[in-house]
Amino acid sequence: MDFNELPNFDLRHTIFALITPPGTSAVAVVRISGKRANFYSLCAYIPKLPDCLNHPRKSLLVDFFKNNSIILDNVLAVYFPSPASFTGEDVLEISFHGNMLIVEQALAMLSCIENFRHALPGEFSFRAFRNGKMDLLELERLSIRLNAKSETMLDFASRLNKVDLNEILMTLRINSMRHRAAIEMLIDFSEDVDEEHTFLEICSTWNNLYHALSKLFRHNTIGKSWFIPQIVLFGQTNAGKSTLFNLLLQEKRSIVSSIPGTTRDYVSQTVNFEGETFELIDTAGIRDSQDIIEQEGMDRSRKLLEDSFFKILVMPPDSKNQDFEGRKFDLLLESFSKETVINEKIGRFNKDSGFEELSFVFKLAKRKLKDAFSGGEEVYLAQKFKNILESLKPYCHTYDSYIKNKYDIAILDQEFRSIETLLQKISADYEVNEVMNYIFSNFCIGK
């Protein structure tokens, strides 16, 4: 979910959803978030609800009625008053017995109440974010925790260091504010402070900011595909990608034939290898084709390839070892060769290769994953930050040249505003008064 563009969630509604996995289990928990006042509508189902509301944070065993006489379930209800709840609103959590028949009936009953509706995906988190319960980084961390399919990712989520990023953002903010102060000084107080000196201040504050930003530009992001790292097989048509795919899965899933273009779309399968989960993807081969469906398949292959984590180029035995279509790959496999000799980047397989022989593929992918997440002091940026940083790049570049060419301060001022607007999406805003305070406490202003 992109918190940049606030979705059209209606904050007035009381929202509810099952927060444990659907299916048969010991308990099934339904969370209800909204305003305490609206919870009283639930008294029709839970007559003892006022007891819960009067005893926050206490687990009470109460009856959940289907109608006046029939009890649907006896449930445990806990009330978390605002602001100390997950969403920051008043929250009621009801633990049903984990039978989907019960839960589905209960959810249907809840949706009959006026202004109650089922939560949209991510809406609890959205409210929590909105209410200042978590910042974007925490949200990112939560998202990783919830979605991690591998030990490495889980481990990574807990290491995702909030302080590091905050420090970087504070640096950005301070440098940006100082640069703003220098601009304002040149405009409002040119008589008080030497102009040349002020222009130097403009240049040096910008250089500091640009330097800090440039450092950030180089940082990596946590791509979506990293939750389940994708291993993509690509290569020209009929290179043997599907054969390899089936060998790696130890089953015949992809249709294998010797007619070029057999795999028109891609086929994927989740594989668990020694604690790590990967998605293995067999793509449509790249070749010139007039077939519209096949072309569509190739477009998807290209897109997949760009986003994927581990890329395996599959080549027929008679072709040269070359960078396929200029794309980078992690491993090159020559198909249908007799031996499976391996070095770091090149290997061979044939249709009789066993899984044991081929497991080096997963081992290499796993090593890459570990390496990616163990990079010492490297700071990983949430995708949102990275997007904003990407859009900042061209502005910074232009602005830098404007400064070097000593453009009209009115234009510099406006150009820098665009940068500030973007920066303020990732670091805290500053106000005119703070800029003024900075000027007055660091420069002698006034006649």
Place this chain on the structure above:
Amino acid sequence: MKLETYDILILGAGHAGSEAAHIAASFNLRVGLLTLPDVPIASAPCNPSIGGVGKGQVVREIDALGGIMGKIADLSGIQYRTLNESKGAALQSTRVQIDKDIYAKKMEEELQKVKNLSIIRAKVKKIHRIESEYLIETEAWSYRTKRLIVTTGTFLNGVLHCGSEVAEGGRIGADPTDGLSQIFEGIQILETRFKTGTPPRINKDSINFQKLEIQPSDDLVNNFHWNHYSSKNDRNLLQVPCYLTYTNKDTLSIVRENKEKSPMYNGQIRATGARYCPSLEDKAYRYVDKNIHHVFLEPEGLELNTYYPSGISTSLPKEIQQKFVRTISGLEDAIIEQYGYAVEYDVVDTTQLDFTLQMRNLPGLYFAGQVNGTSGYEEAAGQGFIAGANAALSLLEKDPLILSRHDSYIGVMIEDLVTEKRDEPYRLFSARCENRLMMREDNSFTRMYSYRKKMELNDQIDHYHESRRIEVEILQNLIDVKTSAGDTLRIGEVLKQPTLDPVVELQKFLEAADLNFRMDVVREVAISQKYAGYIAKANVDHARSNSKTNLKISAINLEKILKSNNISFECKQRISQYRPQTFEQLQKIPGLRPVTVAVIAAERI
């Protein structure tokens, strides 16, 4: 006791009071301007200049609205300068050195000419509120008025400091007045008092001008008043230069050695001064490494024998003032005609005012000028105009005149005043404006057009507005037409070239086409064109941020907010303290939890 009745009565005839009286009277109402017997009208007790960065824009906005500050400044102007001249056309501002005697004289003459306006010289003893009207008692007379505008400057509970000498009063040589709370019950004043100061005045004959840098008047600067615009920028008075000198190590050492004698630093003065206008003591103690500071020597008048040394305001004892002044180059033999002093005064809590500067809980009572905690003659005049016009409009039961912060400096100032509590005297900076490429001096008439029209007055200036507007439109259409044969670049594109001066280019183009437009129109259109892209972008940003919530400028229901169960007590307290009227103002309230703003947005209350 004799009784007289008025529609609108103004208390204090400084820059705010004069402007308020002038505009209020033009609505054909009976207006009285009550001022102390011994104080000149619209006097300039501090620096003898009008305008400056941001302030020049205010003067031109007042002029385009039909006010008088610009006109009087021209009539008494003895030096014109453009500030920020080297920094592109958009951010330039005008400043005029005035002859302060002539300024006061011309203002009085001008006000005496105004129909329906009487100037009353008396000291107020007590103010009563009777039903919806106000009764003002003076020694001999009582005045009953439907609207009362208080523009008393620094006179409320004013205390003067010069070394250990302390006197009551708002200014040297003027009687003190009681505090607002003594003469008027129920007015909320700020807990902190404000402080301002002024430098010693130097005898002209004792200055060695040979040693000073000279700053001549600039012939190219356009006059302030629209009726004084001319291609040659004819001035009304002889133009004289200002001079520049500097403090040095000796100057600052003397100030530093005498820290315990400074009322500001020995505890005698507790009030807060403005950081952008530091006294020499502030400079000495705060910036311990800096010894060289500008001192501008500004003539106080053509006939007056004194110079105003801008940059060394002080409240140190007289003998120390004498000593440090004489260390400054050119002032070695300086004779001080009037010693510098500081004044402490009461300030109204402006968050109690609405956007017309009317006290919320006391309808019919307005406050404007330095009593509202602002500094500067221009800020005072701008508020005076708004209070005067709105007092009249409300009496006539017409819509109020509220300037937006997106198209005027006056709008920025009023919004800042009524939505935020002051902790130091308020001055307009261009930095306070979100849209300063659009809020320029050259387009003040275009910006003020609809506001002037809203007042439904029919004066000479209204005809000028109409004819000028048409000329701007014609020229704007013209620059969208292709240039003469051979030119591939349209003039509209030429004007946008970053390295060219748009005014010069447009002039050249018009001369070649043998077209004649008023200089101020050419200037406005050329500069608007140069920054058109940026102005449009700022407008789009503004519109976008509005549409995000769709209610940024829409009114909010305060009562409903304060009753809402979903807003914390603290937030309600803050909201009721600032009393925002639109969603945008609400968003600006410091310390408001984002969730509160979100709740209000979501609940459409």
